[in-house]
Structures are given as C-alpha cells and as structure tokens.
Amino acid sequence: MGVFYLSSMRNKQQLSFLAGILLFAFMLFNPFGFEPKAAKVLAVAALMITWWITEAAAMPVVALIPLVLFPLMGISKMEDAATPYANSVVFLFMGGFMIGLAIEKWHLHKRIALNIVRITGTSGNRIVLGFILATGFLSMWLSNTATTMMMYPIAMSVVSVMEENHKGEGKIGNMAICLLLSIAYASNFGGIATIIGTPPNVAFVGFLEKKYQYTFQFVDWMLLCLPIAALLMITLYWTMTRWLFRNGIAHDTATAALIKTELQQMGKISGPEKRVLIIFAGTALLWITKDLINAAQTVVKLDDTMIAMAGAITLFLVPSHTQVPESKQLLEWHDTQKMAWGILLLFGGGISLANQLEKAGLIQQLGNFIAGYSGSNLLLLIFATTILSIFISEVMSNVAQVIVFAPVMAGIADALKIDPLYLGIPMTLAASCASMLPMGTPPNAIVFASGRLKLNDMLKTGLVMNLIATVLITLFSYYLIPVLVHTIR
Numbered sequence: 006m007g008v009f010y011l012s013s014m015r016n017k018q019q020l021s022f023l024a025g026i027l028l029f030a031f032m033l034f035n036p037f038g039f040e041p042k043a044a045k046v047l048a049v050a051a052l053m054i055t056w057w058i059t060e061a062a063a064m065p066v067v068a069l070i071p072l073v074l075f076p077l078m079g080i081s082k083m084e085d086a087a088t089p090y091a092n093s094v095v096f097l098f099m100g101g102f103m104i105g106l107a108i109e110k111w112h113l114h115k116r117i118a119l120n121i122v123r124i125t126g127t128s129g130n131r132i133v134l135g136f137i138l139a140t141g142f143l144s145m146w147l148s149n150t151a152t153t154m155m156m157y158p159i160a161m162s163v164v165s166v167m168e169e170n171h172k173g174e175g176k177i178g179n180m181a182i183c184l185l186l187s188i189a190y191a192s193n194f195g196g197i198a199t200i201i202g203t204p205p206n207v208a209f210v211g212f213l214e215k216k217y218q219y220t221f222q223f224v225d226w227m228l229l230c231l232p233i234a235a236l237l238m239i240t241l242y243w244t245m246t247r248w249l250f251r252n253g254i255a256h257d258t259a260t261a262a263l264i265k266t267e268l269q270q271m272g273k274i275s276g277p278e279k280r281v282l283i284i285f286a287g288t289a290l291l292w293i294t295k296d297l298i299n300a301a302q303t304v305v306k307l308d309d310t311m312i313a314m315a316g317a318i319t320l321f322l323v324p325s326h327t328q329v330p331e332s333k334q335l336l337e338w339h340d341t342q343k344m345a346w347g348i349l350l351l352f353g354g355g356i357s358l359a360n361q362l363e364k365a366g367l368i369q370q371l372g373n374f375i376a377g378y379s380g381s382n383l384l385l386l387i388f389a390t391t392i393l394s395i396f397i398s399e400v401m402s403n404v405a406q407v408i409v410f411a412p413v414m415a416g417i418a419d420a421l422k423i424d425p426l427y428l429g430i431p432m433t434l435a436a437s438c439a440s441m442l443p444m445g446t447p448p449n450a451i452v453f454a455s456g457r458l459k460l461n462d463m464l465k466t467g468l469v470m471n472l473i474a475t476v477l478i479t480l481f482s483y484y485l486i487p488v489l490v491h492t493i494r
C-alpha cells in the first residue's frame with residue numbers, strides 16, 4: 006500500500022510538472038493576442054501559479070523562477086528581476102520571524118498562551134473565539150503582518166498544551182488547523198477597519214487625495230469599514246467552528262488543572278523572558294505609534310520594516326545573563342536555523358512576478374474587460390470588482406494591486422457618474438481578504454510556515470472564505486456604502 010501511495014504521489018507530481026510546462030508553452034503561442042512581452046509574462050505566471058497550486062515543486066523553488074526566466078526571455082534585466090527579493094516586506098518578515106524565534110526560545114509564548122487559555126476557557130471553540138477577537142482588534146492598529154507574528158507563537162503553544170491533554174484524539178488536529186487559519190483570516194479582516202490596519206487602505210486613501218483632493222478622515226474610514234470588518238469576523242468564527250472544523254473539545258477540569266500546573270512549573274518570569282518581553286512590547290508600541298512619532302518630528306521617518314529589524318538586531322545584542330554558553334545573547338545566529346527562509350523567497354518571487362504583470366498591463370486589461378462586461382449595472386459591477394480583486398490578490402501584492410486597480414475603478418466610476426468610493430472601497434477591502442494561498446497575504450504565509458497546514462487545507466478553506474467575503478462585501482457595498490458615503494461627505 007505504501008509503495009502504491011508513493012508511486013501515485015510521484016505520478017501526480019510528474020503530471021503537475023508537465024501541466025505547468027504545457028500551459029507555459031500554450032501561453033507563449035499567444036492565443037489571446039497580447040503584446041509579445043505581455044504574453045511572455047503571462048506564460049511565466051501560468052507556469053508558477055500551476056506549480057504553486059499543484060505543488061509540483063517546492064514553493065520557494067518555484068519562487069526563484071523569475072531570476073532565470075525573466076532575463077532569459079528578455080522580460081527584464083537580472084537586476085530588475087532580483088530587486089524584489091530584497092523588498093522591504095521581505096525584511097519585515099525576517100525581523101518579525103527573529104522576534105518570534107526569541108519568544109519561542111525563552112518560552113515566553115508558552116507563558117502567554119497558558120494565561121490566554123486560562124482566561125478564555127479550555128473548550129476548543131472558546132479558544133478560537135478568544136484568538137479571533139484578540140487578533141482582529143490588534144490588527145486594527147498594527148499591520149496585519151505584525152499582528153500575526155505576535156499571535157502565531159502564542160497559538161502554537163496553546164495547540165501544544167491542548168495536544169498534551171488530548172493525546173490520541175483526532176479532533177485536536179481540526180482544532181489546530183482552525184486556530185491557525187482563524188488567526189490569519191482575523192488579522193486580514195481586522196485590518197480593513199482602519200486606515201492604518203493594512204497597507205492597501207493607505208494606498209487607496211493616498212490615491213483619493215492625489216486624484217480628487219479628498220482627504221479621508223480616520224474616523225470616517227472606521228464608520229465605513231468597521232461594520233463589514235465585524236461582520237466578516239463573526240462569519241469567520243461561525244464558519245470555522247460550526248461548519249468547516251468542528252472539534253468537539255469541551256471544557257474539562259483536567260485541562261484547567263494542567264494549565265495551572267504548567268504555570269506553576271514555569272515559576273516566576275525569568276530575566277531573559279523579561280528582556281525579550283520588553284523588546285517585543287517596545288517593537289509593538291513603535292508599530293502602533295510610528296505615525297504619531299513621524300508627525301511629531303522630521304529627523305527620522307519610521308516604518309514597519311525598520312522597526313522590525315531594529316527589534317531583531319537588539320535581540321542579538323542584549324545579553325541573556327544566563328550560564329548557557331550557546332545563549333550569551335537573547336538570540337544567537339544559530340537560532341535562525343529554525344527560521345522559515347523559504348517563505349522569504351516565496352514573497353520575493355511573488356513580488357517579482359507581480360511587478361512584471363503590472364508593467365505588462367495585464368491587470369489593467371483584465372479590469373477593463375470586467376468593467377465592459379458588467380456595463381452600467383452597479384450591483385453586478387461591484388460584484389465583479391470584488392471577486393476580481395479578491396482572487397487577483399491571491400497571486401499579487403495587495404498594495405500593488407490597489408495602486409494598479411484604483412485608477413481603473415476611478416475611470417469606470419467617472420464614466421458612469423457615480424461616487425468613486427462605490428467601487429474603490431469594495432476593491433480595497435477585497436484586496437485584504439485573500440485566503441486561499443500562502444502568498445495571498447503575509448498572515449497566510451506566516452501560519453503556513455508552521456508546517457501544520459497542508460496547501461489543500463488552505464485552498465479549500467480559503468475558497469469558502471473568499472466566496473463568503475465576496476458576497477458580504479458586495480451586499481454591504483451596494484446597500485450600505487451609498488448611505489454611509491452620504492453621511493461622511
């Protein structure tokens with residue numbers, strides 16, 4: 006049976022590999038009549054996306070394809086293809102991962118997790134609810150990336166505690182998948198509630214100010230978007246716990262006693278834990294207050310990447326004051342062996358591909374096609390905008406997507422003589438709701454790096470959440486945004 010299974014997996018992998026090659030060749034023949042360069046970019050995109058989805062090769066390896074094919078096919082110079090791999094988001098990830106490693110190394114995440122479970126209760130659903138609420142709220146004020154990086158190690162520790170008390174029970178597997186995916190999705194959904202919650206919001210607000218000289222107030226954005234963010238989070242909890250990943254883990258005194266015992270065994274918080282916590286809290290505080298700091302002075306301009314890397318570097322410099330030779334500092338370079346380096350490559354490759362899709366004009370053409378097909382039917386146009394945005398963001402940087410799509414949506418709105426917010430808001434919200442692929446949003450990538458999720462788990466769950474988000478955002482935008490826009494104008 007094992008031999009048959011391995012043989013079947015090899016055959017599937019070979020077929021997936023061949024399918025990518027055939028699709029690549031098909032697109033090179035340019036059956037749709039694109040510009041020659043655009044056809045080449047589309048061929049590379051088809052190859053990469055096919056291999057990503059089917060896992061014909063390791064995802065980080067597929068992410069390296071632009072470094073070979075873009076220069077080879079004359080799409081771009083090597084420098085242009087390679088630059089995205091050093092994008093600021095890659096280093097934001099790196100800094101965040103290093104902070105997470107330090108939290109894990111000194112068991113701070115376990116202490117926090119145990120206290121969270123103690124407060125929320127030990128039933129599977131209540132734990133998931135607690136994490137959804139905490140993650141969603143934090144994501145309103147922090148970047149969704151930073152929020153997920155904070156919550157992920159805590160969630161992993163909670164899962165470890167639950168596994169210890171439910172050994173041999175298959176239901177803990179559902180609970181782990183549910184918890185990790187819920188954190189990623191809650192981070193995405195929570196971020197749409199405020200301007201600073203996720204970069205696409207900032208990009209769209211900047212576009213409005215540049216094109217229409219309209220300054221979106223912080224409170225006005227919350228008035229518009231907090232209701233849909235709350236609705237998405239409520240739906241997330243119900244969908245995950247009542248439908249897709251029922252766990253049946255009830256509250257029991259044994260688990261509560263175990264948590265109490267574990268906390269007692271850990272004892273008082275140690276010196277290294279305190280130092281890591283201070284650096285962690287300081288980093289989070291800077292993430293929260295960076296806009297206020299930037300507005301108050303002009304000497305330095307802080308951003309999320311700079312803050313993350315500063316936090317990471319500090320961990321390598323601050324002594325642990327322990328007797329362990331291998332851990333003189335809070336973080337040593339050998340600790341980074343545990344870091345998900347492949348995820349960094351994955352995002353570099355995704356950004357490189359997205360840049361060329363944008364330069365080739367393929368995204369604009371697709372947007373124009375959808376607009377032309379939808380005609381003047383506002384409900385259909387909002388639906389088309391939403392579903393296009395949410396699925397495009399699975400393979401494209403959501404910030405770049407908003408930058409590219411915002412002028413297209415504005416042009417359509419001006420032609421139809423409607424408020425640009427009617428299309429711009431659903432486009433922007435949907436760009437932060439990609440749930441199917443690890444490269445869709447940074448939170449997706451972070452939880453996928455845990456190794457506890459199969460791509461198939463994320464694909465199936467993400468498709469359901471994408472469709473739910475599409476329906477909710479469409480109905481909300483059609484029926485409520487015109488009323489709310491009238492209120493804030």
